[in-house]
Amino acid sequence: MLRKFLTCFSLLIILAATSTAFAKPAEITGINAFDLDKETVRIEISYRGGKLDSSSVSTNLNLGILNVELHNTLPGRVSRVSGTQIKAGARNFIDKILTNETQPKLTKVQIQFKSFLEGDVQVSFEPSNRSAHKADRIIIDVKMTEIKDEPIEFDGADRVIVLDPGHGGSDAGAIGPSGVTEKYVALEVSLKARELLTASGYQVVMTRTTDVDVAAPGVPDSTELQARVDKAPPNAALFISVHCNAFSNGKANGMETYYAPTAVKGARLARLLNEELERLGGLSNRGVKAARFYVMTHSQCPASLIELGFITNPREEQLLASDDYQQKLAQAITNAVNRYFNQGGFD
């Protein structure tokens, strides 16, 4: 859980819910991606049973990740969409398409491009065409401009990884229904990751190794978070902050990873962490997200914050508390760090 962000998040849900509460929701039936020309990818989202217009669709493209929010669409349907396809040409540009429902009547689609790009996003609507066997569609055209990512250069001696187990001491973080605390899970996973990373030849610095406040109990959040950032030595190569998610509804589930909005290398790290966590298979993937979290925006090296799962979800709480799953999470973090330095692509 991230302090100060839950309140804003809840307000957004209420606003989104009231604006679309009265229209009949549409059911998403398929997603197709194909290349329109050498620099434009088209994403077509088919739907039926409701009316969608420009107020129903919001898009955000940042560092190769396009997030699409579809308001007043049926939750649950899109995760079972059978017609999601990335066609031959678009496979050169698109790595994967993720869909998930995070709130009633709000479907989120994330398109992860293979390279870091910015670009122009145009949204339009096409009515159904029976003779062409086409459903009602939302058309999203992305005109791409590639961003150059500088090569990652480190010699062996300089690979210092900072692990930041969230919360600690007076701050338990989120607490699960059976009492498992976020600060405990974050520390256990980080300690296990330290062992694996050290065995792989990295030097690991931890912001805390026991159940303590890093600055002091009761200080303002910014003081506590800055104390964590300050633990990173000047030659730190990566900063990884480890957290668990929380929500008032115990059904909320899945993992997600974060990067600071303009941080190309942070985005690469967040993508790799997300892929490795997805590979574990235990939890749904809520995607890779840009956010201005303190430890990421103030870190001097590429940084990512990971939400391992929802500690407020009874099933995920049990997973997060288990020694076996913690070990798997630690291995996923280690794999992502290894791939980062091997400059592995997204696959």
Ligand SMILES: [Zn+2]
């Ligand atoms: Zn947290």
